[in-house]
Amino acid sequence: MTAIVVALNLALCFAGLSALALSLDRHHRDAFLVRAGAARARTLRIAGWAGIGLSFAAAVTLEGWNFGSVQWVGTLTGAALLVVAFLSYRPGWLRPAALLALPIALVALPLALYG
Numbered sequence: 880m881t882a883i884v885v886a887l888n889l890a891l892c893f894a895g896l897s898a899l900a901l902s903l904d905r906h907h908r909d910a911f912l913v914r915a916g917a918a919r920a921r922t923l924r925i926a927g928w929a930g931i932g933l934s935f936a937a938a939v940t941l942e943g944w945n946f947g948s949v950q951w952v953g954t955l956t957g958a959a960l961l962v963v964a965f966l967s968y969r970p971g972w973l974r975p976a977a978l979l980a981l982p983i984a985l986v987a988l989p990l991a992l993y994g
Contacts, residue, residue, distance in 0.1 A: 883991045884941045888934045888951055890984035892958035895930025897977035898923045900962055909970035931955070941991050 900906045902923035907915035915923070938951035965973040 881942075881991070883987055883994060884938070885950065885954060887941075887984055887987035887991050888938050888954035889958055890980040890987060891930050891934035891937065892951075892955045893961055894977045894980040894984065895927045895932075895934065896955075896958050896962045897927075897965075897973055897980075898930060899927030900966060901973065901977075902927060906966055906970065906973075909966070910973050937988070937991070 901910055902915065902920045904915050904920070907913075907920070907923075934954070935948075935951050938947040938954070941947065942950055961976075962973065965976060
């Protein structure tokens with residue numbers, strides 16, 4: 880298990896789960912102080928599932944099927960705990976934190992592939 884692959888998976892899972900959480904009207908209202916429109920909610924759902932799917936693909940590709948899938952479940956759980964903590968204590972910070980996770984994933988990807 881390499882730390883850079885865990886960071887990549889955690890960033891992608893966090894961004895994906897954050898998008899899924901923000902697609903729900905209650906969490907969107909807490910974070911943005913306005914209701915989510917139907918188009919925005921649909922876009923957030925698609926982005927969320929894409930992030931989770933990309934994290935699974937990265938885990939299995941970089942660590943193998945046997946270990947990558949287990950590692951992915953662990954990072955998905957950790958990311959879910961982070962999203963719940965943000966939604967519970969600082970819902971307005973979830974969007975910037977999720978947007979910060981994307982450049983972290985972009986930096987971690989070439990390091991995981993070639994490092």
